[in-house]
Amino acid sequence: NAGVTQTPKFQVLKTGQSMTLQCAQDMNHNSMYWYRQDPGMGLRLIYYSASEGTTDKGEVPNGYNVSRLNKREFSLRLESAAPSQTSVYFCASIKGVTGANVLTFGAGSRLTVL
Amino acid sequence: SQKIEQNSEALNIQEGKTATLTCNYTNYSPAYLQWYRQDPGRGPVFLLLIRENEKEKRKERLKVTFDTTLKQSLFHITASQPADSATYLCALDPNNNAGNMLTFGGGTRLMVKP
Numbered sequence: 594n595a596g597v598t599q600t601p602k603f604q605v606l607k608t609g610q611s612m613t614l615q616c617a618q619d620m621n622h623n624s625m626y627w628y629r630q631d632p633g634m635g636l637r638l639i640y641y642s643a644s645e646g647t648t649d650k651g652e653v654p655n656g657y658n659v660s661r662l663n664k665r666e667f668s669l670r671l672e673s674a675a676p677s678q679t680s681v682y683f684c685a686s687i688k689g690v691t692g693a694n695v696l697t698f699g700a701g702s703r704l705t706v707l
Numbered sequence: 708s709q710k711i712e713q714n715s716e717a718l719n720i721q722e723g724k725t726a727t728l729t730c731n732y733t734n735y736s737p738a739y740l741q742w743y744r745q746d747p748g749r750g751p752v753f754l755l756l757i758r759e760n761e762k763e764k765r766k767e768r769l770k771v772t773f774d775t776t777l778k779q780s781l782f783h784i785t786a787s788q789p790a791d792s793a794t795y796l797c798a799l800d801p802n803n804n805a806g807n808m809l810t811f812g813g814g815t816r817l818m819v820k821p
Contacts, residue, residue, distance in 0.1 A: 597750075628811075633715065635813035636751070636796070651808060683750050694800060695741065696809065698750030 599699035616684030730797035
């Protein structure tokens with residue numbers, strides 16, 4: 594009963610390097626989300642996937658790509674990391690049926706770009 | 708543009724007192740409002756959801772009010788304990804459709820002193 598699992602928990606990159614943040618949920622949820630959290634800025638949506646096979650841009654998608662690999666997994670890729678992408682990244686999921694859409698979050702991935 | 712405001716200054720209260728946190732919004736007509744708790748180094752955890760046609764919702768020591776005329780939600784913790792110390796986030800859901808994006812406030816840090 595792990596919920597939402599993110600890897601890695603911590604990562605340090607140099608400017609221009611690439612990396613992928615992995616996210617998996619075991620709750621059979623349909624919708625998955627990637628947020629970033631910066632001091633004073635709150636949680637901002639990067640990309641989301643309403644269902645398997647679909648992805649859409651959120652508020653701050655520039656510099657990121659996503660892949661909804663299957664119903665369980667939703668990855669976030671930084672192709673050429675920039676210092677402005679230093680942040681804490683959270684993956685979340687929602688069941689996506691009528692009723693309350695409550696987000697279940699992972700523990701977060703702290704990324705530092707030097 | 709849509710705006711959600713939570714007091715960015717930390718709220719310090721004495722154990723046993725009632726903590727009241729505020730969430731104000733403009734240019735928004737949410738169908739639902741949610742409150743989350745976030746502990747340092749962890750992802751947000753859902754606490755309560757209130758619908759636009761509900762004035763008040765309670766869960767144990769927690770109470771949420773929702774005034775769509777004032778565009779404000781108040782979050783109360785009665786008989787507060789040091790274990791209630793955390794950051795509390797409000798989130799607005801426009802119409803509870805999966806794939807629609809919740810919008811988060813910046814959060815208010817609560818410190819309960821013994």
